[in-house]
Amino acid sequence: MLHLSRLTSLALTIALVIGAPLAFAAQPAPAVAPAGTAATSKAPLPLEELRTFAEVMDRIKAAYVEPVDDKTLLENAIKGMLSNLDPHSAYLGPEDFAELQESTSGEFGGLGIEVGAEDGFIKVVSPIDDTPASKAGIQAGDFIVKINGAPTRGQTMTEAVDKMRGKIGQKITLTLVRDGGTPFDVTLARAVIQVKSVKTQLLESGYGLIRITQFQVKTGEEVSKALAKLRKDNGKKLNGIILDLRNNPGGVLQAAVEVVDHFITKGLIVYTKGRIANSELRFSATGKDESEAVPMVVLINGGSASASEIVAGALQDQKRAVVMGTTSFGKGSVQTVLPLNNDRALKITTALYFTPNGRSIQAQGIVPDIEVRKAKITNEADGDYFKEADLQGHLGNGNGGADKPSGSGGKAKAMPQDDDYQLAQALSLLKGLSITSGR
Template sequence: MLHSPRLTQLALSIALAVGAPLATAAEPAKPAAVPATEVTAKAPLPLEELRTFAEVMDRIKAAYVEPVDDKTLLENAIKGMLSNLDPHSAYLGPEDFQELQESTSGEFGGLGIEVGQEDGFIKVVSPIDDTPASRAGVQAGDLIVKINGAPTRGQTMTEAVDKMRGKVGEKITLTLVRDGGTPFDVTLARAVIQVKSVKSQLLENDYGYIRITQFQVKTGDEVGKALAKLRKDNGKKLRGVVLDLRNNPGGVLQSAVEVADHFLTKGLIVYTKGRIANSELRFSADPADASEGVPLVVLINGGSASASEIVAGALQDQKRAVLMGTDSFGKGSVQTVLPLANDRALKLTTALYFTPNGRSIQAQGIVPDIEVRPAKLTAEADIDNFKEADLQGHLGNGNGGADRPTGSGKRKERPQDDDFQLSQALSLLKGLNITKGD
């Protein structure tokens, strides 16, 4: 299924071939089993239009200011045919097809950003964690108005992506506009992007945190391992987990199903509807519960797309999690990769997906249960007021508790200390446990 907003032709190698297309997993899907004779019978060839096409091609070859070979004209015609269907369908040449396959495995060359197109500009869908783009401060929603000084307005997605590609180590300057402000330059060095799709840690005792940056082939297994490690590190059953899907542009459909299944024991996860027989799919949860039913908060935002929305929608509809953050991106279509000859492929939109309750989030997105907008947290300096425990000769605690003088409550920095949405998610988990009487 793919991700990318209004977006894309090939979301990337500067980032990722826009979200691992594959309808089911990383293997390219086989062409739909529709007999050619049946298609011909129902839809006779438009001979008049084909004559026009041939005439246009002949006129271009004869009169265009520079010679153009047949291969170039035909490939451009194919690209135009796909690009005008919807923002996610595309013709993939050998390089594009290879990049798409690499993206699902988690390693590719580029800058580390997912991009799309909006109002003629190239728009950042989301930066990928621990990449040149994220380290340079590129943010979701930034408009890329220039690449190495050349304006991007009017360029196709493929053209922009090609310009952002290059040898590892070479530098590239992007001119960005953020929130309608003044354009500014960011210079990045291209790198081999090795994306670890799952990260996890204990936020504090009893409360775990799992972040999924994108849905790759092995993401489902990685989430299962992360849950097991959090349990082991905590030494006992967790009392809550935050699943962070913010700025996750999507990826492989099967991986989204596997992740949701780690938190569900029954019921529908997602289903798809399309015109061809093999696009009608239904995925349900199995009884195993890797999460042990612990309270769950899922964080989403405008950069959460496609596979992220499948997981969020399933957990919301099944009343398994509380969704917190801001509205998601709203990409509810499924792309299937159809291999062609000579290492080429079609990335074709073949279905829409629906949440368990029958919701299509296409162009609408998932609305969180609790809206929490981003905010900057600033810690006030501790005021070193004396406490009773600082006074010489103070009485001891009658219950045998240890003294707590000034400064004894200081702790090392934690992810939630400078992430308002995450801190609110953790507070909600604690509140749920208190109200349950745990």
């Protein structure tokens, strides 16, 4: 898994077996031929290239400075085959395959960051909430230029991530570059990452926040519980909901479908298109909307990828929510995990997914309805204004309301929106929608 494991690309959608999350753990290894039968069954084997391959292998074994066994050469050849397809296809050895299955359960070891490759550098796609990476202040878009003092440029993703892995509790120093600035070091300790995929709270009376950090097998169920908790805590029907998908690297496709299903009553959620028959699927709402159709804002940013984009795109196309923030990452491909013998597997891109209106998100992302960039909130005092209620002998309120002299208000409890500009803007929009709809 990318949470500082040895895989080579984005987001948890890579952990998906289309239509059956985690089924890859139990299925027998599929034959290699059927997946490509439609295009390649009649094509003759490229004998000249196979002769070249065999000759190269013989030359390496005979002339390389150190002995190399056949198994190592063949494994490296397989890895090379996959690495030149696209950034999300890979050959998974036993350790990688086990980590991939483990990561979708919500607990794994590492630093808690999703990483990708860009122009030969290792780039942070997003830090995961409540992990060593997020606590150390690592941000989406940071470039990792050194690992324990060794430059990462020129290394493969696997090599770089291998160096970031290690024993739990062991410290590691990453040298980062942010926004083209001066490199700086961040030292953090590896830990067992336990990710709670859904968090929720009332921002104020009538307005609830649901944050999804990544899409795991039980995320749909957790969102259902979060909606019930918000209704209970509020004591009545909500006036609005904010679904926060910022820095959410993605996850299991079925979980994304279930989340959307909690907010709409009918219509298409997402569909996929690929070359093989079982890669073309359509997912639609089941009619179990649990949100009571209250106004809704979805927050996204450049760290929102894969399954996050499925959710945002579906709710946007269905006119169910206002999407706010900045353009998402743009990972619109689906990976299938094909188990092989000896606890190994292939992870290959088999399809592209499309929003209900037929939009492919691949390399473009979801463009928000309202762009709101990240900004710092600076609270300024309202000034020592003298009010009518401060005047001696002032008239009382004719409706029986209490006097409100200056300085009479108590200090409000700190809330997430106080120092989160995008969240504050989303809440303000919901309040405006509530007022104009007469809620």
